[in-house]
Amino acid sequence: MPHPTSLKLRTKSRLLEVTFDDGSSFELPFEYLRVYSPSAEVRGHGPGQETLQVGKHEVGIKAAEPIGNYAVRLVFDDGHDTGLYTWSYLHELGREREQKWANYLARLKDLGIPHPTPAPRR
Template sequence: MMKQATGLTVHNKSRILEVSFDDGATFELPFELLRVYSPSAEVKGHGAGQEVLQVGKREVGMAGLEPVGNYAVKPTFSDGHDSGLYTWDYLYKLGAEQEQLWKDYLARLHAAGFEGDSGRASGAALPSAPKAHGCGHKH
């Protein structure tokens, strides 16, 4: 069954897109995750094995977010990328599989020699974990 988004909130300061769905699920999707897993041909390539590793997206922002019919949104990222259509099902998949997607992305960065390139560190708390507030430093 197709998922239907019931709410979208762009949090520019924390660089998070909050998406709520009709089944009660809510996901906080970092802009970096959205950008590196863009469903565009520029990122995905035109077939299996043609994916293009996205680097330097740790600080990417969202300059705009426009609806596409009743089934998707099209973000414009601060690096100019704007060719990805994010369907509700795809956003749901990104949210539901976020932890594994981060692990895969960090492993690909590591393999390509870009270890510290992501805003996520290996083993760092993921946004899908219970929310913690503060800067993360022990006082």
């Protein structure tokens, strides 16, 4: 699995820029990272227990704390800080961003919840 060579918080543009040793590089919007947090609060404790996160379009990240050599803890300004983003999960979020983002927007639409911002840039 690729390991990151660079991790940059871009607070004004609300992006986490991550580059991996396999040459891949991703710009991951803070909102995207928040709604796909690996925490139990978001994912639940099993299939079907996920909690849809809404109203996170303006969420910020206050800190990115390294956890050993395998993950980073993102501290969001809405108080959420329990998910550990492993390097493999960050890589997955980058690779599958378009599909995952489309799924998120579809879930919001199905519930009649409008999304105020356009899809993340590629």
